[in-house]
Amino acid sequence: MExxxxxxxxxxxxxxxxxxxxxxxxxxxxxxxPPVLRVDGKLSAVRGGSVITPSESKEMAFAMMNERQxxxxxxxxxxxxxxxxxxxxxxxxxxxxxRGAVSCSLRLVPTKIKxxxxxxxxSLLNRVTNSSQGLxxxxxxxxxxxxxTLAAMINRIxxxxxKRIITIEDPIEYIFANDNSVIDQREVYQDTxxxxxxxxxxxxxxxxxxxxxxxxxxxxVATAITAAETGHLVFSTLHTNSAGExxxxxxxxxxxxxxxxxxxxxxxxxxxxxxxxxxxxKKGGLIPxxxxxxxxxxxxxxxxENRIHELNNVIQTSSGEGMMDLNTSLIHLVxxxxxxxxxxxxxxxxxxxxKRRIGQ
Numbered sequence: 001m002e003x004x005x006x007x008x009x010x011x012x013x014x015x016x017x018x019x020x021x022x023x024x025x026x027x028x029x030x031x032x033x034p035p036v037l038r039v040d041g042k043l044s045a046v047r048g049g050s051v052i053t054p055s056e057s058k059e060m061a062f063a064m065m066n067e068r069q070x071x072x073x074x075x076x077x078x079x080x081x082x083x084x085x086x087x088x089x090x091x092x093x094x095x096x097x098x099r100g101a102v103s104c105s106l107r108l109v110p111t112k113i114k115x116x117x118x119x120x121x122x123s124l125l126n127r128v129t130n131s132s133q134g135l136x137x138x139x140x141x142x143x144x145x146x147x148x149t150l151a152a153m154i155n156r157i158x159x160x161x162x163k164r165i166i167t168i169e170d171p172i173e174y175i176f177a178n179d180n181s182v183i184d185q186r187e188v189y190q191d192t193x194x195x196x197x198x199x200x201x202x203x204x205x206x207x208x209x210x211x212x213x214x215x216x217x218x219x220x221v222a223t224a225i226t227a228a229e230t231g232h233l234v235f236s237t238l239h240t241n242s243a244g245e246x247x248x249x250x251x252x253x254x255x256x257x258x259x260x261x262x263x264x265x266x267x268x269x270x271x272x273x274x275x276x277x278x279x280x281x282k283k284g285g286l287i288p289x290x291x292x293x294x295x296x297x298x299x300x301x302x303x304x305e306n307r308i309h310e311l312n313n314v315i316q317t318s319s320g321e322g323m324m325d326l327n328t329s330l331i332h333l334v335x336x337x338x339x340x341x342x343x344x345x346x347x348x349x350x351x352x353x354x355k356r357r358i359g360q
Contacts, residue, residue, distance in 0.1 A: 008059035015060075016085045016106070018046055025108055026143075027091075031057040031101035041280045054101040061095045061102050072189070082109070082171040082187075092173055107143075109173045113155045114148070121149060122290055124322040125274065129156045134271035134295075135228040139238045139246045144278045145288060146237040147173050147213070153235065154211055157181060164206050168198040169213035181209075188213075199223045203230075212236040218253045225262070228269035241349060242326070243273040243293035244311040247303055267303040270295040275326065277347045279339045287338050289347065291315065291326040327354045334358060 015035050019027040026038040034049040052060075062070060064083045073079040078096040083106070085091060092107040116125050128136055136153075138146040151174040157163055158181040165181050170188035184205070192198035195212060196219040202210050215221045215236045228234045240246040247266065254262050272294040278286035293299065293315055302310050315323045330344040331354065341358060348354040 008056065009063040011056070012060040012063050013085065015046065015049075016089070016091065019106070019108060020085075020089050027104075027106040027108075029057055029060060029104040029106075030098065031103065040284055041278065041286055057104065058102040061104050064093060064104075065095075080171050082173065090173070090175070092171060111175075113151050113174050113176070116152045116156065119145070119148065119152055120288055121152070121276075122274070122292055122322070122324070124292065124294075125149070125153055126156060127322075128271055129153050129160070131233055131271055133228060133231050133233050133269075135225060135234045135236070135266070135269045136271045137236055137238055137246055137273045139240045139243070139273055139275045140277060141241065142239060144276055145286075146276070149274065149276065150211060150235050150237065151176075154183075154209070155179075157209055157233075158183060163208040165209040165211070166202045166205055166207040167211040167213070168192070168195055168202070169211075170195070195220045196223060199227065203227070207232060209233045210235070214238070215250070221250055221253055222262070225265045225269055229265060240275070242275050242312075243291060243315065244308050246273050246275065247308050247311065263304055263306060267295075267300040270300070270303070277326070279330075279333065279343050279347055281338055282340060283338075287333055289326060289329040289333060289339075289344075290324065291329065292322060292324045294318070294321055294323055296321060327357060330354060331357055 015027060019037055022037055022039055024037040024039045028036040029052060031052055031054040034051055035046045036043050037046055069079055069081055073095055080094050083091045083093050089111060090109045092109055094105045096103055138149045140146055154165060155176060157165065158176060158179045161180060163181040165183040167185045169185065172185050172187045176183045176185065186192050186198050188195060195216060199212060199220060200223055210227055210232055212220065212224055215224055215238060224234050224236055238246050238249055240249050250266060251259050251262050275291040277289045279289050281287045293311065298314050302308065302314065312325060315325045327348055327350060330348055333339045334341055334344050345351045345354060
């Protein structure tokens, strides 16, 4: 058994090293298939990789887990955790069953936290990090850089401000080193039972800034908004496709009788929302396209009065304040020849409008 464990550990270590060398964002291990990498958004099998048997996929997954994680996986049929490879890279790991066999998806978490400028994100995000209180959301589909954006913003606060920062994550991805700020990072199921419980506990930990990895349930949403109301700067993510959808998702998480109160609280606390997509670049790599909503008086009134469908109009007519709709961002990247028109059309939520504005 020990020999099998060593073999599985060596195999997963080899694959992780290949993923790093190839510049992959993800590694997928699935029984009855060869291992697959995602590089610049595109999937391809590992060169020379042989088909993985069900027993091999299980053994490789278990080689990355401690005993508690193994028990949790067996009880719940899936698990998220972070894994450090040879002290040179960290991976966010999801292990799950498919057709009775164990599979793994591993996301590479860079050890260096890039700046807002290095990520080519809108510079106004720097301004957001100077806020003393309120709620800021990074939204978009899965695997489009939300956590990376928040890490860049948190690290800017760390470098430029004297703040007490608490992060609550599942799992912890980027590791922050204290600079001017003092940072504690808590991992759900390892350091706390849930996002909601850790967030409530954070009030007693003297935080200035709280980062909640994801607002998954009404209790977490309500507590995050309360934290923003009571003088804290709160960052979080949502798996939504636009600013308007993000506002609706928050409000719809609550029973009808509570929604007016949540609208009022959200209108008062929201700083802004960045909704982002990572688009394949013409010269390789992934280029961010962003919709930016900033909570000015018009936005606050729209949220308070439940006229969410008007948010996009405000975004389109408020470019002077730094707001931007997704199509404008895509057009800018097309004109700079950083992304193709075809990819812009694919990622646009309003391709007909984009086509008209590009002039095709």
